[in-house]
Amino acid sequence: MTNTQLPTVAAGLLDRDAGESLTDQIVRTVAARIEERLLRPGGRMPSIRAFAAAHGVSAFTVVAAYDKLVARGYLESRRGAGFFVRVRPGAPLAATPAAIEPAQQGLDVAWLVRNMFRQLPHQQMPGTGVLPAEWLDGAAVAGALRHVTRRQQDILLNYGVPQGFLPLRQQLQLKLAEVEIAAGPEQIVTTAGVTQALDMVAREFTRPGDTILVDDPAWFLMFASFAALGTRVVGVPRLADGPDLARLEELAALHQPKLYVINSVLHNPTSASLSAAKAFQVLRIAERHGITLVEDDIYCDLHPGPAVQPATRLAALDQLKHVIYLSGFSKTMAANLRVGFIAASPELARRLADRKMLQTLTTSDIGERVVHRILCEGSYRKHAERMRARLDGLRARTVRQLERLGLRIDLAQPAGMFVWADAGRDTNVLAERAMAAGLLLAPGSLFSPNQLPSRCMRLNIAAMQDAAVWRFLERELA
Known part of the structure; x- marks a missing residue:
């Protein structure tokens, strides 16, 4: 491309009164013209000096814009020759939501997890495990991030601390005290979410061939994670008030497991909570x-508190002697922060901090500072109350609609985002049909370590408000 073609590159390009920077205006307009094929693949872009002179901007602005266009795949830089429109495949570079991925060899945990990360509209994913983004407090997260980076810019350049940002651990000490768990900062280790916490604990306590007990049903991702470590994953039947104690005793004697992973409060996928009587028995076994x-x-x-739904935490009864407590903020603050934590005995916390250091050095200090800022500001408690109120406003109505369609919900709970629904048929088949309709369901087979066909499925009531979901269920369950 010669300089005489400059008007085709950037005619009417810049608006100095716009809120957008000159660099970003150049990037946006040039990228659009490349996508529209107004700038031909392989064509030479104007030189930096020529572009700057033609549009009255500095060479620095043009360099920054060209560098961004190179990074995004629109241009390529040829040493000594200049910048050229990149010859690209026919598919546009603009990000578009990917379609739900078909199951190639039947549904499995990996299939569900991949499709949960397809960035589909939340209302098309009743099988998802998160709340809609608009339910979360994005303004609080953005404000905390600005505060953190404005005050100490050098934190963007350095490592954090292996055990975790100390002021956050001190704040977590207060948070744990609210649920009657006494843990000093030295007993807390931050993690990249509960997923990393489970992996660290499993690696600390087990070796290939060892057994880990889990609830059945339970959170599916840990089944594959534990199996990848070479351990055997065995399910304990979960009842409305906790595990089947007789079966737990039997499996404990038979397999001599090293760990038992359990949701005491708002069990995933049923939203049921452990009773006090069951909690004492689980500790004894x-x-x-x-x-x-x-x-x-x-x-x-x-969870709204024991006045609404009884809830007993094992760590509160045991005070971290034989219980390891895990939690985090991905469900209620921001999944992308990936800030979780482990609370354990002082000795175990030190070992886990060392293990974390050897695996990943540290977790994101920025994310931990953002979470600390949000917790300290005092607005998080009201945010959690608003989320619970929104769920409360949907739950009874959603359950009634499901029951009118013929689904049976034996464990309807007064809290949480999930219902565990019996569809009266193989929900793997139902999930495959939903997939063909552009909807994501979470069949019950994936929530059991044995992965056998199930009539149940987990439904997120916050993702059940789109008419397409109800039309699909009405058509398939008629």
Whole structure:
């Protein structure tokens, strides 16, 4: 492309009164013209000096714009020759939501997780495990991020601390005290969400061939994660008030497991909570058989408190002697922050901090500072109350609609985002049909370590408000 073609590159390009920077205006307009094929693939762009002179901007602005266009795949830089429109495949570079991925060899955990990350509209994903983005407090997160980076810009350039940002751990000490768990900052280790916390604990306590007990049903991702470590994952039937104690005793004696991972509060996928009587018995069985209990309390802030729904935490009864407590903020603050934590005995916390250091050095200090800022500002408690109120406003109505369609919900709970619904048929088949209709369901088979066909499925009531979901269910369940 010669300089005489400059008007085709940037005619009417710049608006100095716009809120957008000159660099970003250049990037946006040039990218659009490349996508529209107004600038031909392989064509030479004006030189930096020529572009700057033609549009009355500095060479620095043009360099920054060209560099961004190169980074985004629109231009290529040829040493000594200049910048050229990149010859690209026919597909546009603009990001578009990917379609739900078909199951190639039947549904499995990896299939569900991949499709949960397809960035589809939330209302098309009743099988998802998160709340809609508009339910979360994006303004608080953005404000905290601005505050953190404005005050100490050098934190963007350095490592954090292996055990985690100390002021956050001090704040978590207060948060744990609210649920009657006494833990000093030295007993808390931050993690990249509960997912990393579970992996760290499993690696610390087990070796290939060891057994880990989990609830059945339970959160599906840990099944594959634990199996990848070479451990055997065995399910304990979960009832309305906790595990089947007789079966837990039997499996403990048979397999001599190293760990038992349990949701005491707002169990995933049923939203049921552990009763006090069951909690005491679980602790006694674990003590008899030398099992370390791992309590995953990721839905802690969606629980309204014991006045509404009884809830007993094992860590509150045991005070972290034989219980490891896990929680985080991905469900209620921002999934992308990936800030979770482990609370354990002082000795175990030190070992886990060392393990974390050897695996990943540290977690994101920026994310931990953002979470600390939000917790300290005092607005998070009201934010959690608003989320619970929105769920409360949807739950009874959604359950009634599901029951009118013929689904049976034996464990309808007064809290949480999930319902565990019996569709009366193989929900793998139902999920495949939903997939063909552009909807994501979470079939019950994926929530059991044995992965056998199930009539149940997990439904997120916050993602059940789109008419297309109800039309699909009415058509398929008629």
